[in-house]
Amino acid sequence: MGQPLTVGIVGCGAIAAQYLRTIGRLPQVRLVAVADLDPERARATARPYPGVEALGVAELIADPRIQVVLNLTVPAAHAEIALRAIAAGKDVYCEKPLAATSQDARRVLEAAREAGVRVGCAPDTVLGTGTQTARAAIDDGLIGRPVAATATMMTPGHERWHPNPDFYYAPGGGPLLDMGPYYVSSLVTMLGPVSTVIGAAGRTRAKRTIGSGPRQGEEIPVTVDTHVTGVLVHESGALSTLVMSFDAVATQAPNIEVHGEQGSLVVPDPNHFDGPVLLTRLGEDAARELPVSAGYTEAGRGVGLIDFLSDREPRAGGTLAFHVLDVMESLLASAHAGRSVDVESTCERPATVTLSNPATRGQGGVA
Numbered sequence: 388m389g390q391p392l393t394v395g396i397v398g399c400g401a402i403a404a405q406y407l408r409t410i411g412r413l414p415q416v417r418l419v420a421v422a423d424l425d426p427e428r429a430r431a432t433a434r435p436y437p438g439v440e441a442l443g444v445a446e447l448i449a450d451p452r453i454q455v456v457l458n459l460t461v462p463a464a465h466a467e468i469a470l471r472a473i474a475a476g477k478d479v480y481c482e483k484p485l486a487a488t489s490q491d492a493r494r495v496l497e498a499a500r501e502a503g504v505r506v507g508c509a510p511d512t513v514l515g516t517g518t519q520t521a522r523a524a525i526d527d528g529l530i531g532r533p534v535a536a537t538a539t540m541m542t543p544g545h546e547r548w549h550p551n552p553d554f555y556y557a558p559g560g561g562p563l564l565d566m567g568p569y570y571v572s573s574l575v576t577m578l579g580p581v582s583t584v585i586g587a588a589g590r591t592r593a594k595r596t597i598g599s600g601p602r603q604g605e606e607i608p609v610t611v612d613t614h615v616t617g618v619l620v621h622e623s624g625a626l627s628t629l630v631m632s633f634d635a636v637a638t639q640a641p642n643i644e645v646h647g648e649q650g651s652l653v654v655p656d657p658n659h660f661d662g663p664v665l666l667t668r669l670g671e672d673a674a675r676e677l678p679v680s681a682g683y684t685e686a687g688r689g690v691g692l693i694d695f696l697s698d699r700e701p702r703a704g705g706t707l708a709f710h711v712l713d714v715m716e717s718l719l720a721s722a723h724a725g726r727s728v729d730v731e732s733t734c735e736r737p738a739t740v741t742l743s744n745p746a747t748r749g750q751g752g753v754a
């Protein structure tokens with residue numbers, strides 16, 4: 388193995404623990420430092436990991452030991468942190484969405500191109516065995532020509548469990564920009580890019596009440612749509628129907644189904660790395676579970692960092708993330724305009740992931 392990839396985390400909030408766990412299991416990745424607007428939060432995050440430093444944000448971004456800045460801040464800060472890291476000559480891997488607006492995301496990608504650095508972006512869940520096995524089934528012709536898909540995410544909203552849920556109800560948030568990246572990335576991975584969208588959206592309440600933590604009971608404003616539906620017309624002609632909602636109590640609908648002329652697939656939750664892929668072929672009565680055939684096994688958030696070790700564009704990459712953000716923004720624009728909207732961007736389907744386990748237990752880079 389060559390030199391490990393050196394990483395610095397900016398943003399030590401709720402999701403950081405999952406990245407720390409993954410990096411701890413990836414011998415090819417080493418965490419050097421963490422930073423946060425709140426220095427005490429950075430110190431508390433670094434404390435269990437001897438050798439990992441708590442730095443100021445500017446200090447971390449300037450640190451010559453760090454190759455990739457892992458940007459785990461809130462969506463409104465994604466572009467600012469990414470641009471600062473790029474200006475310092477670092478690669479950036481950003482939590483989703485790539486930026487709060489496609490305009491900001493475009494600035495990030497252009498700056499990276501000019502600086503000769505690379506941009507990766509969550510979700511890397513679609514590199515797991517769930518979406519990858521479904522994609523392999525489609526590519527192997529098991530459902531014939533894909534014609535349609537459904538993608539459904541319906542919950543009452545994250546304010547019930549997240550102690551600081553403000554960003555979920557501000558620009559860059561809402562069910563579409565928060566959870567849509569998982570679903571749209573999975574759909575694009577399986578069915579290719581989207582050319583046109585038709586949307587409709589609603590907003591049930593002007594305020595939400597925080598349900599946990601020190602701010603429990605506090606009301607926060609809602610400035611985004613909280614129920615977004617629509618149709619994505621893929622360049623291939625396949626039609627995906629999307630429902631993303633923070634206004635529903637529960638659903639029994641599968642997260643994703645893909646339908647082809649010869650068969651239908653149930654695809655597992657794209658917010659997770661794995662899960663059963665079910666196939667029903669035309670003429671068969673019951674679905675059967677497909678053997679796992681592609682993707683990273685035992686993966687966790689952060690596994691997408693591995694691609695920075697090669698010269699490739701990360702598969703959880705900026706071009707895909709930009710297209711996904713463009714699709715989501717176009718869907719909202721369509722909903723507000725009451726007509727279909729063409730999606731300006733496009734992307735290649737990211738390269739497939741061979742069935743493999745990227746981690747070697749106990750050899751992590753943070754412990």
Ligand SMILES: NC(=O)c1ccc[n+]([C@@H]2O[C@H](COP(=O)([O-])OP(=O)(O)OC[C@H]3O[C@@H](n4cnc5c(N)ncnc54)[C@H](O)[C@@H]3O)[C@@H](O)[C@H]2O)c1
Nearest residue numbers: 398399400401402423424425459460461462464482483551
């Ligand atoms: N919480 C989850 O379950 C979850 C799951 C998947 C993805 N995400 C994504 O991860 C990102 C972070 O979410 P979270 O839940 O951890 O949020 P959070 O509010 O818990 O944490 C964000 C952290 O970033 C810090 N921060 C904000 N702006 C900053 C700046 N300019 N410079 C330095 N630090 C800054 C905050 O102080 C905070 O500690 C979001 O993009 C979110 O969509 C969250």
